[in-house]
Amino acid sequence: MSSSAAPVSPFDQSRYQVRCEWGQEGLRRLAPADVVVVVDVLRFSSSVTEAVADGPVALDERAHAVSRNGAAVAEEAGRGGALVLLGCLRNASAVAEAVAAEQRRRGRRTSIAVICAGERVPGAADAPVRFAVEDHLGAGAVIDALGIRAIDHTSPEAAAAGEAFRGLRSAVRHLLSASGSGQELLERGAAEEVRRAAEIDGSPTVPVLRDGAFCAL
Template identity: 65%
Template sequence: MSSPAAPHDQSAYQVRLEWGVDGLARLAPSDVVVVVDVLRFSSTVTRAVERGESVALDASARAVSINGAVVAAHAAAGGSATVLLGSLRNAAAVARAVMAVQVERGARTSIAVIACGELASSEHGAPLRFAVEDHLGAGAVVDALSDLGIDHSSPDAAVAGEGFRSLRGAVRHLLTASGSGRELDARGRRDEVLAAAAVDAASVVPVLRDGTFVAF
């Protein structure tokens, strides 16, 4: 007799959503993991891959955003999941990539969307802070999946998807007004915040292969 599902593993749903490394561990193993770290890991790596570059998941990548890189590393170490980077910039492209994975597998494909959040400090094990930009980015991916008919979503994913859908027109303001956006603005990086807020501006999806992000 099989063991009952854990109450928080979202295994009953095709599209799942959680926060950070601990959230990834709580979820049932998924066929695809979409790592969402809007400011700045996902957006920065996506822009690099758009330029034809490959980005190694090493110390240089971690310098962009340690939490996004760490989540990606844990997702890759956890088994055979396809690890993608998602953001506001490429949400629709991520959904198409997930659909392509499902077609190639020829079977219903489970998707874990992991919003990375912000660490309270740079120390390992620091508590995770909710990040509005990652909630919007994760919601954009969930919404784009729904548009393709991949819509058997957990409550967590459904709330994020509907939140993005209703606030899509305010994304630019919400990112620039967020704590992370204001922090980057103070460092002279407002252009990065505005680029990250450009919904579906990119058609490229970074996929992690042998420790390096390349175009899917």
């Protein structure tokens, strides 16, 4: 007698190769994936992408201080055994190429979860993750770049993010600076950081999580 199949949730996106969700809760909702791309554009993914050029960046208390959500998502994804990459607007094409290379190495279709870190209201650590336009666009940039490489069996959620990026690509710089997260950084005097985070494919670097630290792939 054959064993019964594991139950499938309507929300786990297991039917699709490329999936997209929000925060740690979204990561848990999705079916386990071979590769998890964590997108926290302002500021974790973008800052670590620049920093790993000078050496590994530990996933420690300082990393959690930089990001309310991105570091926590990466840490949880790593415990699940996935290959964990950081994606952002600056390295979207490089991340997609790294995923394509991983699929070639495996010799089979590789599942990808693109997780938008989202944002929590300052001072409300237990608040739900809010929609962050910069992460939606960053995830869309990665998903679009995957599609260019024929990794395009996307869930509706992933397809919507990809289309949002394609449709708004020319307005990315304005949208990042005008977003809530962008305005928060501008108030701190970090305008240059926001500007750099909006540079599409400005970096060939892909941070990968290994032994509790991110290093350049």
